[in-house]
Amino acid sequence: MPTPTEAGAGGAPEHDLRHHGDAEVRDSGAELTDLAVNVRTGTPPGWLKARVAASLDGLAAYPDGRAARRAVAARHGLPEDHVLLTAGAAEAFVLLARALPAARAVVVHPQFTEPEAALRDAGTPVERVLLRPEDGFRLGTGAVPEDADLVVVGNPTNPTSVLHPADALAALARPGRALVVDEAFIDAVPGERESLVPRLTGLPGQVLVLRSLTKTWGLAGLRVGYVLAGPGTVAALAAQQPLWPVSSPALAAAEACCEPGALAEAERAARDVAEDRAYLLARLAEFGDLTSAGHAEAPFVLVRHPRARWLREGLRELGFAVRRGDTFPGLGPEWLRLAVRSRDVTDALSAALAKLLPSDGDTSR
Structure with a gap:
């Protein structure tokens, strides 16, 4: 069973919590096939670009989020006061670090590192629950301390999938x-299976579910996401x-991506x-x-190589950018994360790996 460790103390190794996949392709000076960033290729689609472009005629007016908030609430079957629109899911981590005081904050790792970084920036001590590869990086019973008053976990989890x-x-x-579940990749899971949103209003304590429109719709540069939580938490x-x-x-x-046609497209993309x-x-x-590690369910896979x-540097020379894994607490230098791409890209990657x-079974090299 994993035991909590204090971040950066007690012998726990430090990690670069602010390293993200875009660093693998940014300022590379070369044309690389991007397997490091988990944004769906070929996005945003044309219809979404058109909706965003049409909004530019109203830039002289201050933003009015009421219609988008109603759309998100209707999409999830929740009252409007359960929705907070944010400048990407990453902003939500900063907000919760400022708004939710915690005596014992626990982050379940390996996972997206911004929640811990935001908590530490806010002066909140962080303990890590490190899930183990031999357990398939699954969250076991009793892994989280009973007296933890803030718990952050990803589902599906980045980078373990x-x-x-x-x-x-x-x-x-x-x-x-306060239980914070980062569901930034859940819309890439067919049927959004295992989402906590349908149970949101019936659970005890404060429950916050974070969503992003970045991954499926290719909107990383636009910065849009939202939090689903009780009205008191949303107000805070x-x-x-x-x-x-x-x-x-x-x-x-945000409004466009909540429409029935968009949801159907997202489901097809997930499949x-x-x-x-x-x-x-x-x-x-x-x-x-x-x-590979665990049972992958997200649009990326975590792999291990001694x-x-x-291998990462060799692939880079052959034109492929992959995400290093050692910046995630709980992972070491033997881990890499690869985004899922189309079969032709996978075949090209396989050809590069073969070099x-x-x-398997070949000992001649």
Whole structure:
């Protein structure tokens, strides 16, 4: 069973919590196939670009988030006062770090590092629960300390691609605790299986679910996401926001992405991702020293290789950018994260790997 450790203390290694996948492709000076950033390729789609472009005619007016907030609330079957629109899900981590005081904050790792970074910036000590590869990076019973009053967990988790059962997450909710579930990638899971949103209003304590429109819709540069929580929690977070925190184009995108046609498109994309991920894992299995971790359910996979840094650099020379894993607490230098792409890209990646690695059973190299 994983035991909590104090971040950056007690012998726990430090990690670069502000390193993200875009660093692998930014300022590279070369044309690289991007397997480091988990944004769906070919996005935003044309219809969404048109909706955002149409909003530009109203830039002289201050942003009005009421329509987008209504759309998000209707999309999830929640009252409007349960929705807070944010400048990307990353802003929500800063807001909750400022608005939710915690005596014992726990972040379940490996996961997206911004929640811990935001808490530390706000002066909140952070303990880490480190999930283990031998357990498939799954959250076990009793992993989180009973007296933790703020718990942050991702689902599906970046970078492990593990989808925790909603029952396991719901069991973490209790009076006196704020449970934060980062569902930034849940719309890439067919049917949004294991989402905690349907249970949101029936759980004890404070429960916050964070969503992003970045991954499926290709809106990283627009910055739009939202928080779903009880009205008191939403009000506390909103009090930490500046005036007009979400731009008019971002609000237009949020409203558009909640429409029935958009939701149907997202579901089709999620099913395509599942098929492409299975194909990627099958091709990676051809290389004996390259092993995948856990049971992948997200639009990326976590893999392990004893010379991962060498492999990452070799792939870069061959035109592929992949995400290093050692900046995630709980992972070491032997880990890499790869975004799921189309089969032709996976075949090209496999050809590059074949130049660097022996195939399964091949000891000639």
